Amino acid sequence: MTDGICHMRDDASDPDKGRIYTVAVRALCEFTAKQGDLDLRFTPSPSALEGMAGHTTVTSRRAKHYESEVSLSGDYKQLHVRGRADGYDPKRNRVEEIKTFRGDLEKMPDNHRHLHWAQVRIYGWLLCQSRSLAEIETALVYYDIGTQKETVLVETCTASMLQQYFEEHCEDFIAWAEQEVQHRTVRDAALTSLTFPHADFRQGQRQLAEAVYKSAVAGRCLMAQASTGIGKTIGTIFPLLKASATQKIDKLFFLTAKTSGRALALDAIHLIRQHQPASPLRVLELVARDKSCEHPDKACHGQSCPLAKGFYDRVGQARQAAVRVVMLNQASLRAIALAHQVCPYYLSQELARWSDVVIGDYNYYFDGSAMLYALTTENQWRISLLIDEAHNLLERARKMYSAELDQQQFRSLRQTAPKSLKGPLDRLHRQWQALHAEQTSDYQVHAGISSKFLLSLQQVGADIADFIAENPESMHADLQQFYFDALHFTRLAECFGDHSLFDITKTNAQGGRKNGRLCLRNVIPAPFLQKHFTSSHACTLFSATLSPWHFYADTLGMPDNTVWIEVEAPFETRQLSVHIAHTISTRYQDREHSLSAIVDLIARQYSTQAGNYLAFFSSFDYLNKVCTLFVERYPDIPVWQQSRRMAEDERKAFLDRFTPDGNGIGFAVLGGAFAEGIDLPGNRLIGAFIATLGLPQVNEINEQMRYRMQESFGDGYDYMYLYPGLQKVVQAAGRVIRTQQDQGVIHLMDDRFGREKVLDLLPRWWGMGKSEAKEYCQKKNEG
Numbered sequence: 044m045t046d047g048i049c050h051m052r053d054d055a056s057d058p059d060k061g062r063i064y065t066v067a068v069r070a071l072c073e074f075t076a077k078q079g080d081l082d083l084r085f086t087p088s089p090s091a092l093e094g095m096a097g098h099t100t101v102t103s104r105r106a107k108h109y110e111s112e113v114s115l116s117g118d119y120k121q122l123h124v125r126g127r128a129d130g131y132d133p134k135r136n137r138v139e140e141i142k143t144f145r146g147d148l149e150k151m152p153d154n155h156r157h158l159h160w161a162q163v164r165i166y167g168w169l170l171c172q173s174r175s176l177a178e179i180e181t182a183l184v185y186y187d188i189g190t191q192k193e194t195v196l197v198e199t200c201t202a203s204m205l206q207q208y209f210e211e212h213c214e215d216f217i218a219w220a221e222q223e224v225q226h227r228t229v230r231d232a233a234l235t236s237l238t239f240p241h242a243d244f245r246q247g248q249r250q251l252a253e254a255v256y257k258s259a260v261a262g263r264c265l266m267a268q269a270s271t272g273i274g275k276t277i278g279t280i281f282p283l284l285k286a287s288a289t290q291k292i293d294k295l296f297f298l299t300a301k302t303s304g305r306a307l308a309l310d311a312i313h314l315i316r317q318h319q320p321a322s323p324l325r326v327l328e329l330v331a332r333d334k335s336c337e338h339p340d341k342a343c344h345g346q347s348c349p350l351a352k353g354f355y356d357r358v359g360q361a362r363q364a365a366v367r368v369v370m371l372n373q374a375s376l377r378a379i380a381l382a383h384q385v386c387p388y389y390l391s392q393e394l395a396r397w398s399d400v401v402i403g404d405y406n407y408y409f410d411g412s413a414m415l416y417a418l419t420t421e422n423q424w425r426i427s428l429l430i431d432e433a434h435n436l437l438e439r440a441r442k443m444y445s446a447e448l449d450q451q452q453f454r455s456l457r458q459t460a461p462k463s464l465k466g467p468l469d470r471l472h473r474q475w476q477a478l479h480a481e482q483t484s485d486y487q488v489h490a491g492i493s494s495k496f497l498l499s500l501q502q503v504g505a506d507i508a509d510f511i512a513e514n515p516e517s518m519h520a521d522l523q524q525f526y527f528d529a530l531h532f533t534r535l536a537e538c539f540g541d542h543s544l545f546d547i548t549k550t551n552a553q554g555g556r557k558n559g560r561l562c563l564r565n566v567i568p569a570p571f572l573q574k575h576f577t578s579s580h581a582c583t584l585f586s587a588t589l590s591p592w593h594f595y596a597d598t599l600g601m602p603d604n605t606v607w608i609e610v611e612a613p614f615e616t617r618q619l620s621v622h623i624a625h626t627i628s629t630r631y632q633d634r635e636h637s638l639s640a641i642v643d644l645i646a647r648q649y650s651t652q653a654g655n656y657l658a659f660f661s662s663f664d665y666l667n668k669v670c671t672l673f674v675e676r677y678p679d680i681p682v683w684q685q686s687r688r689m690a691e692d693e694r695k696a697f698l699d700r701f702t703p704d705g706n707g708i709g710f711a712v713l714g715g716a717f718a719e720g721i722d723l724p725g726n727r728l729i730g731a732f733i734a735t736l737g738l739p740q741v742n743e744i745n746e747q748m749r750y751r752m753q754e755s756f757g758d759g760y761d762y763m764y765l766y767p768g769l770q771k772v773v774q775a776a777g778r779v780i781r782t783q784q785d786q787g788v789i790h791l792m793d794d795r796f797g798r799e800k801v802l803d804l805l806p807r808w809w810g811m812g813k814s815e816a817k818e819y820c821q822k823k824n825e826g
Contacts, residue, residue, distance in 0.1 A: 063121055063122075063123050064121055064122050064123065064217070064220045064221075064224065065122075065123045065124075065125065066122060066123070066124055066125075066216060066220070067124075067125065067126050067422075068115075068124060068125070068126030068162060068165050068166065068169075069126065069162060070422070071124060071165065071212060071213070071216055072158055072161040072162045072165060072212070073158060074215075074216055074219065075161070075212045075215040075216055076157050076158050076160075076161030076162075076212065077154045077157060077158055077355040077358075078153075078154060078157050078355045078356055079152075079153045079154045079157070079345070079353065079354075079355055079356065080152070080153070080154065080344060080345030080346075080351055080352050080353060080354060080355070081154070081343060081344070081345065081348075081350075081351040081352075081354035081355065081386060081389060082152035082153075082154065082343075082344040082345060082351070083342075083343035083344060083351075092537075093143065093188050094143045097141070097143035097186045097188055098129065098141050098143070098186075100186065100191065101130075101141050101184055101186050101193065102129075102130055102141075104193075105130065105132065106132070106134070108132070108133060108134060109130060109131070109132050110130060110131045110132075110133065111129070111130050112127050112128075112129070112130075113127060113128040113130070113131050113138075113166075113170070114126075114127050115127070115128055115166060115169035115170060115173060116169065117168070117169045117172050117173075117209070119209065119210055119213040119214075119217075120213070120217060121217065121220075121221075122213050122216065122217050122220065124165070124169070124209075124213065126165075126166065126169075128140070128163075128166040128169075128170065129141040129184075131170060135180060136176065136178075136179055136180055137179070137180035137181075137182050137197070138163060138166050138167050138170050138179060138180070138181055138182065139163070139182045139183075139184050140159055140162050140163035140166065140181075140182070140183055140184065141184045141186060142159055142183065142184070142185050142186070143185075143186045143187075143188055144185055144186070144187060144188070145187065145188050145189055145508050145509060145512045146187075146189070146508075146509065146511070146512020146513055147512060147513060148185055148187070148194055150512075154355050159183050160181075160183065161212065163181045163182065163183060164181055164200065164205055164208050164209075165208075165209055165212065166181075167179050167181040167200055167205045168202070168205035168206055168208065168209040169209075171202040171205055171206070172202075172206075176202055177201065177202055178199060178200060178201045178202060179199075179200060179202070179205070180197055180198070180199050180200075181197070181198055181199075181200055181205075182195055182196065182197045182198075183195070183196040188505075189505065189508070189509045189512075222366075223397070226323055226325075226366070229323050230288075230322070230323050230324060230399060231287070231288035232288070233319060233321065233322040233323065233324070234284050234285060234287050234288045234322070234324070235285075235288045235289070236319075237281070237284055237285050237315070237319060237322075238318055238319070239281060240277070240281075240314045240315050240317065240318045244278075245272075245273050245274055245278075245613055246273065246611065246612075246613035246783075247269060247270070247273040247610045247611040247612060247613050248273045248274050248277075248278040248613075250608070250610050250611055251267055251269050251273065251275065251278045251279065251585070251608075251610045252278045252279070252281060252282040253282070254267060254606070254608050254610075255267070255278070255279050255282040255283060255583050256282035256283075256285060256286050258581050258582075258583060258606065259282065259283055259286035259287075259290055259292070259427055259580070259581040260286060260289075260290060261581075262290075262580050262581055263581060263602070263604045263605065263606065264576060264579075264581070264582040264583070264584070264601055264602050264604070264605040264606070265581075265582070265583045265584070265605070265606050265607075265608070266433070266583075266584045266585075266589050266592055266595060266596065266601065266605060266606070266607040266608075267279075267583060267584070267585040267586075267589070267607075267608050267609075267610055268585075268586065268587065268588070268589040268590055268592075268607075268608070268609045268610065269585055269586075269587065269609075269610035270587050270610070270612040270613065270614065270777070270806065270808070271587050271777050271780075271781060272612075272613050272614065272780070272781055272782055272783070273610065273612075273613050275431075275585050276307045276308055276310075276311045276431070277311040277314065277315070279429050279583055279585055280295075280297065280308065280311050280312060280315070280400075280429065281311075281315060283295055283427050283429060283581075283583070284315070284324070284400075286427075286581075287399075287427070290425075290427075290580065290581075291425055292425050292426065292427050292580060292581075293424040293425045293426060294398065294399060294400070294401060294419075294424055294426045294427075295399065295400045295401070295426070295427050295428075295429065296400075296401050296402075296403070296407075296408055296415055296426060296427070296428050296429070297400065297401070297402045297403075297429045297431065298403065298404065298405050298407065298408055298409075298428065298429065298430050298431065299402070299403075299404065299405070299430075299431040299432065300404070300405055300431070300432055300435040300436070300439060301432070301720055303720050304431045304432060304720075305328055305402050305403070307431075308402045308431070309326070309328060309370070309372055309402060312324070312326050312370070312400065313370065316369065316370070322369070323369060324369060324399050324400065325366060325369055325371070325397065325398045325399045325400070326369060326370050326371060326372075326398065326399065326400045326401075326402070327371045327376070327391065327394050327395060327398035327400070327401050327402065328371065328372045328373055328376070328391075328402050328403070329391055329395065329401060329402065329403030329404070329407055330373045330388070330391070330403075331404070332388050334373075335373070335377075335386075335387045335388035335391070336386075336388060337350060337377075337381070337386070337387065338350065343386075348386070349384065350380070350384060350385055350386040350387075351386060353384075354385050354386060354389065357383050357384060357385050358383075358385050358389075358390065358393060360383055361379060361380060361382075361383035361385045361390055362390070362393060362394065362397070364379050364382070364383065365379050365390065365394055366394070366397055371391075371394060371398070376390065376391055376394070392414065395414065395415065395418060396418060396422075401415060403415070405430070405435075405436060405439050405440075406439075406443065408428070408575060409436070409439075409440060409443060409572060409575050410443045411443060411444065411534070411571070413575075416575055416578065419578055419579075420578055425580045426578075426579050426580060427579060427580055427581045427582065427583075428576075428579045428581070428582040428583065429582075429583050429585070430582070430583065430584040430585070431585065431586075432585075432586050432719070432720070433584035433585060433586045433589060433595070434586045434588045434589060434595070434770050434774070435586075436584070436599060437568065437595070437598050437599060437767075440565070440568035440571065440572055440599070441564075441565045441566070441568055442565075443565075443568070443571075444535060444543070444565040444568055444571045445535075445543075445562065445563060445564050445565045446528070446531045446532040446535045446562070446563045447528070447532075447560060447561065447562045447563075448500075448528055448529070448532055448560070448561045448562075449558070449560050450475060450558040450559045450560065450561075451558045452521070452524075452525065453468075453471075453472070453475070453525065454558075455521065456468070456521050456522065456525050457469075457472065459519065459521060460519070460522060461510060461514075461519075461522075463506075463510060464503075464506055464507065464510060464522075467499075467502055467503045467506045468503060470499050470502070470503075471496075471499040471500060471502075471503045473499075474493065474495050474496040474499045474500075475496065475559065475561075477493070477495070477496070478493060478496060478547060478559065478561070479547075479549070479557065479559055482547055482549060482559070485548065485549040485550075486546065486547075486548050486549070486743045486744070487546065487547055488544050488545065488546045488747050489545050489546065489547065490545075491539070491545065492536050492539060492545050492563075497533065497536055500529055500532065500533055501533050503529060504526060504529040504530055504533060507522060507525070507526045507529075508526065510522075511523065511526070532561075532563060535563045535565075536563060538570075539563065540570065541567075541751070541754070541755065542565060542566060542567040542568070542569065542570045542571075542755075543563055543564060543565045543566060543567075544562075544563075544564045544566060544747055544748070544751060545561075545562070545563055545564075546561075546562050546564060546744070546747065547559050547560070547561055547562075548560045548562070564744070564748075566748045566751045566752065567597075567598055567751070567752070567755060568598065568599065568600070569597065569598055569599055569600030570600060571600075572599055572600045573600035573602075576599075576600065576601060576602055577602060584599075584601075587773065587774065587777050587806075588770040588773045588774055588777075589607075590609070590804060591766065591804065592607035594761075594762060594766045597755075597756055597762075598762070609807070612806065612807070612808040613783055614780050614783060614785075614808050615808070616808060616809065616810040618780055618783075618785060618786055618787070619779065619780050619786075619787055619788070619789060619808075619809060620787070620788045620789070621788075621789050621791065621809050621810070621811055622788070622789070622790045622791065623790075623791045623794075623796045623797050624640070624644060624790060624791065624792040624793070624794075625794045625796075625797050626640065626794065627640050627641065627644070627734075627792050627793060627794065628793065628794055629661070629665075629734050629735040629736075629792060629793045631741075634665060634668075635668075637734070637792075638668055638669055638672050639672070641669055641732070641734055641792055642669060642672050642673045642676055642677070643676075644732070644790060644792065645658060645673065645708060645732055645790075646673070646676070646677045646680065648730065648732070648788065648790065649677075649680055649708065652729065652730075652788075653706045654705075654706055654726060654729040654730070655700075655701045655702075655705050655706065655707060655709070655723070655726065655727060655728050655729060656707075656708050656709070656728070656729065656730045656731065656732065657708075657709050657710075657711055657717065657728060657730075657731045657732070657775070657778060658708055658709070658710050658711070658731070658732040658733075658734070659711055659712065659713040659718060659731065659732065659733045659734065659775045660710070660711075660712060660713060660734050660735070661712075661713050661734065661735040661737060661738075662712065663685075663686075663687055663712060665734070665735075666684065666685070666710050666711070666712060667684075669710070669734070670682060670684050670710045673708070680706075680707065680708060681706060681707030681708070682707060682708045682709075682710060683697060683700050683707065683708075683709050683710070684709070684710035684711070685697060685709075685710065685711040685712055685715060685716070685717060689716065694716055694717075697709065697717065698717070698721060698723070701723050701727045701728055702727065703725060703726045703727055704726070705727075713733065713734075713735065713737045713771050713772070713775055714737060714771040714774075714775075717778075718771060718774055718775040718778070719774040719775070719777070719778075721778060722781055723778060723781065724781040724782050724785060725781075725782070725784070725785060728778055728779055728787070729779070729786070729787050729788065730779060730787050730788040730789065730790070731775060731776055731778060731779050731787075731788075731789050731790070732789075732790045732792060733772055733775055733776060733789065733790070733791055733792060734792045734793065735768075735792075735793055736765070736768045736769060736772060736793055736795055736796065736801070737767070737768035737769065737770075737771035737772045737775075738764045738765065738767075738768035739763065739764055739767060739768065741764075745763060745764075748763050749762075749763040749764070765800075765801075765804075766804075769801065769804050769805070772791070773805065773806060776789050
């Protein structure tokens with residue numbers, strides 16, 4: 044259904060009628076008809092393509108006079124209801140609602156059945172009204188994807204019965220719709236008069252805010268590179284809120300890669316609201332399911348979890364209570380959910396429909412099954428996006444649109460799988476072995492994916508789905524996981540193209556056998572992300588490292604009318620002393636020789652000015668070698684170092700060492716937890732040492748990705764290695780200067796930092812641009 048949940052318009056032809064609200068049949072029924080338990084016991088459901096194919100199959104079986112996709116609409120008081128019935132047979136006088144499923148129909152959750160009956164009854168009334176029918180047959184047609192059989196449930200209803208049913212549901216919705224329109228009216232009035240919460244903008248902040256506002260007015264995308272310290276979060280949220288009323292923006296989605304980003308957004312909106320306490324702006328924080336679950340030891344259905352039992356009977360009251368609370372962060376939403384005995388996570392999913400600002404992870408909008416994107420397209424929302432620390436989106440999107448299958452896990456599954464699945468699994472095993480026969484090396488990229496292998500994989504997925512649907516109580520965790528992996532793999536295989544690689548990696552296994560890991564590896568997520576950007580009215584990507592702009596525009600799939608700006612930094616060159624160690628090479632073959640020079644350089648700087656420093660290295664191995672030698676030579680200088688897989692309390696202890704009156708060196712990995720997203724202003728951090736350019740490791744996989752980048756953009760090395768590497772360097776260096784009062788030093792420890800091309804990619808305010816590069820290179824040559 045593509046109609047919006049609720050749209051408002053004034054009826055100019057009849058002022059007495061007032062405002063008209065338009066709602067889709069499905070949205071109306073989802074709001075008013077669901078009842079009973081939340082039931083999320085795993086039952087394999089048809090994919091979107093299977094669902095469309097199932098509808099086509101059912102309608103193709105009908106007589107020639109059968110009408111498909113019948114557009115219908117009707118009015119009740121101020122409410123205008125519209126939608127499309129799946130089918131109508133005029134000779135039988137039967138309206139049909141077609142639903143596809145797998146497995147045992149009797150085990151379909153009751154709340155689904157209530158919803159389906161509500162939809163077909165509403166369509167029944169709209170047909171009776173439009174065609175002057177005294178009665179009609181309403182039918183639910185359940186089509187089993189596995190068996191291709193139909194189960195038809197029919198009831199005969201008089202027009203008066205259906206009219207009463209229709210009006211009861213409309214009455215339930217009208218009260219909510221009127222409340223929502225009143226909320227929108229008051230919200231827009233408040234946003235129109237919104238004032239900036241500070242006495243004045245910081246340097247660069249006004250430039251950023253104006254660019255965001257103009258982009259919202261123009262309805263286009265903006266990429267903004269802006270240094271830390273100007274207040275990017277509030278500098279982007281404020282202008283978009285200000286523009287929301289005039290641009291009729293329904294919702295603002297603030298998307299971030301890290302929990303810290305969500306906290307900053309919540310703090311910024313709280314500050315804005317302090318200056319306008321009467322504003323009814325509804326703000327929702329979306330938190331991952333595993334961090335929201337109150338009963339992790341229980342399953343998500345009414346027979347197991349008390350918060351799932353009767354969920355739909357109580358969620359209406361919880362929803363009404365929640366929309367009165369303007370700041371729905373994790374804590375406040377949890378309190379409301381528990382007060383009404385409903386699941387906090389699924390209450391948040393419901394409230395995403397009714398919130399003005401939604402703050403959550405990238406995946407809520409950009410993933411292949413993203414909830415916010417699906418709601419946006421289904422309901423035709425006019426949205427604006429703010430993408431925080433947008434340099435992270437490339438790698439995150441690559442992971443979203445990549446898939447792996449591991450043969451070792453598959454072998455274990457074959458040994459424990461039910462006997463009924465042995466045949467399909469054996470056939471898949473043979474096709475997997477056939478792929479091995481085509482492999483001439485341990486790692487190899489293949490031009491395409493074997494159609495025979497894909498067919499076997501799809502069949503295994505269908506057979507596992509049927510087995511789980513028929514045997515829901517005998518759930519095998521490994522079987523379910525392989526089903527999910529296979530489903531993800533086959534879905535990505537359907538859209539395999541030049542944006543991705545299909546590669547196979549062989550590894551040694553017990554008994555001399557080889558295990559094969561199959562990977563659909565996304566290299567360029569642009570083709571997947573483009574529709575997500577174009578579905579927004581306006582979009583702003585912001586970060587301290589979005590340079591060069593064409594790299595991110597190309598790889599992320601930004602629209603052609605995207606604007607890029609570099610916001611004026613609030614810092615002055617005199618605040619930061621940048622040194623390049625042109626006698627040090629940190630290339631892989633030179634690293635052992637670099638250890639002594641790096642250790643002595645760090646010690647010299649420390650002896651010149653004692654204080655807190657961070658030293659960044661490209662790997663834990665490199666870090667450990669430098670740190671070990673440093674401790675041996677300079678045991679009196681305090682050091683602490685990052686370790687692999689540090690727990691949250693360990694990361695906190697690492698950062699707590701950086702006190703205003705502290706001294707010492709913190710050793711960390713470039714691109715890791717301490718290289719971005721941390722704030723150590725003033726004397727908490729006075730300098731940083733950065734070894735290597737942060738270039739990704741040269742290996743077979745990265746080289747294949749480089750080739751693909753070269754084919755697509757003609758600049759493979761820079762796109763694969765140089766730009767991502769320097770982004771890590773600038774992020775790490777950005778930990779040093781956090782305010783306009785800070786002073787600090789950065790040592791770039793590699794001779795390649797002196798290259799003109801590299802220097803030109805560093806922040807302008809460092810004073811290391813092209814002219815400085817020429818002067819530097821000339822001095823180095825003279826030396």
